[in-house]
Amino acid sequence: MALAIPIPRRPVMPALTGLRAFTATNIVFFHFWNPAWFGPLAPMMDNGYVGVNFFFLLSGFILAYNYSDRSDAGQFDRKQFWQTRFSRLYPVYLLGLLISIPILELEWKYRTHAQFFQGVGLTAIMQQGWSPRLCTFWNTPAWTLSCETVFYLLFPMLVAIKWPQKTRKLLMILAGCWLASLVVPLVYMWVRPDGLGPITRMSNSYWLRAVKMTPLPHLPTFTAGIVLSKLNDRMQLANRTRYWLAIVGLGTVCTVLMQGQKMPFLLMHDGLITPLFAITILGLTGHHPITRVLRFPLFVAVGEASYCLYILHFNLWRWIHESGILVRLHIARFDPWISYFMLEVAALLAYRFLERPTRNWLHQVLPALKHAREQFPAARVAGPQAIAAEQASEG
Numbered sequence: 001m002a003l004a005i006p007i008p009r010r011p012v013m014p015a016l017t018g019l020r021a022f023t024a025t026n027i028v029f030f031h032f033w034n035p036a037w038f039g040p041l042a043p044m045m046d047n048g049y050v051g052v053n054f055f056f057l058l059s060g061f062i063l064a065y066n067y068s069d070r071s072d073a074g075q076f077d078r079k080q081f082w083q084t085r086f087s088r089l090y091p092v093y094l095l096g097l098l099i100s101i102p103i104l105e106l107e108w109k110y111r112t113h114a115q116f117f118q119g120v121g122l123t124a125i126m127q128q129g130w131s132p133r134l135c136t137f138w139n140t141p142a143w144t145l146s147c148e149t150v151f152y153l154l155f156p157m158l159v160a161i162k163w164p165q166k167t168r169k170l171l172m173i174l175a176g177c178w179l180a181s182l183v184v185p186l187v188y189m190w191v192r193p194d195g196l197g198p199i200t201r202m203s204n205s206y207w208l209r210a211v212k213m214t215p216l217p218h219l220p221t222f223t224a225g226i227v228l229s230k231l232n233d234r235m236q237l238a239n240r241t242r243y244w245l246a247i248v249g250l251g252t253v254c255t256v257l258m259q260g261q262k263m264p265f266l267l268m269h270d271g272l273i274t275p276l277f278a279i280t281i282l283g284l285t286g287h288h289p290i291t292r293v294l295r296f297p298l299f300v301a302v303g304e305a306s307y308c309l310y311i312l313h314f315n316l317w318r319w320i321h322e323s324g325i326l327v328r329l330h331i332a333r334f335d336p337w338i339s340y341f342m343l344e345v346a347a348l349l350a351y352r353f354l355e356r357p358t359r360n361w362l363h364q365v366l367p368a369l370k371h372a373r374e375q376f377p378a379a380r381v382a383g384p385q386a387i388a389a390e391q392a393s394e395g
Helices: 014-031 035-046 050-072 078-098 101-110 113-124 140-159 167-191 206-213 216-235 239-258 265-269 274-283 289-294 297-304 306-322 337-375 378-382 384-394
Strands: none
Touching: 014 035, 014 050, 014 140, 014 289, 014 297, 014 306, 014 337, 035 239, 050 140, 050 216, 050 265, 050 274, 078 140, 078 306, 078 337, 101 113, 101 306, 140 216, 140 306, 167 206, 167 216, 167 265, 167 274, 206 265, 216 274, 239 274, 239 289, 297 306, 297 337, 306 337
């Protein structure tokens, strides 16, 4: 029997990691900012919410980039993939819940008891995003983890699809994914089930939250990332071409963010500028002056910790300002910049001392548990009663 040839790991793309640092930081700015703090750049921060859509697209792209070859060679292990995703997401997610425990007092105060216990249960298993009423329960930005768990569950099937080889067909599928991501918000804007007037970032209602935060409306964007990875492999663009794509992509994204108040909010939230993000990603997979800037070690370090920054920042910011620590340390005059700095440092520390060590540890422990289950008879892992029954039958 022939041994399977191991699939080599593909080269990392540090420029995309560096871009994650800026995107995650801008999401922090979006949640906690004042126009006076940023002057003429204030509109860019006010539209930082689109960074979530970028991360959904990038997630599909990176996963397909790393796993497509293994899937094509029949060496893709679904269980191992899901274990890897769990070991990366859950330790930091759990830390985010632990530092957010004081928020539970407010949740208990303003929700029914049934909603509270349902919220605790759903949030503990990263499924609160399925409930429009509870999607921001306990840790507001963590609703995106409900989307990611759906994406990861479906990824083995999506990556195994025999995608077309022709560039034109891939472009058509990519365009189809983009249009599909706009269907639900367009239907909402036409039907207006909540009876709202003009929809802004401050609008809040049941069906609007369903469109913004439940997983299925965002699945086309994740799928577009997978298709984009296939397209990237197929096109084999020259570095000079990628350089110009990066200029066009980054330039148009920044321009749109600066003019975001003129754009339909709900469409922007659910993927209107996904094509611009796609152009940017294609541009940053090459080697040119822009990628050299984004590969700067500090940018890459913060980019690697971007998940920690995203999942911890919301309630950590609340703690920084409600605890009075800035006043006690006599650094309140440097706020908000000192608070932003503290969030970045906290994310770097969480990545260094929690996310990376626990991920490596779980990578060792989970396969070992699986191996142990395979080595021992089912009765001996079932518990004392099963073992006693087996011994009785032997005697």
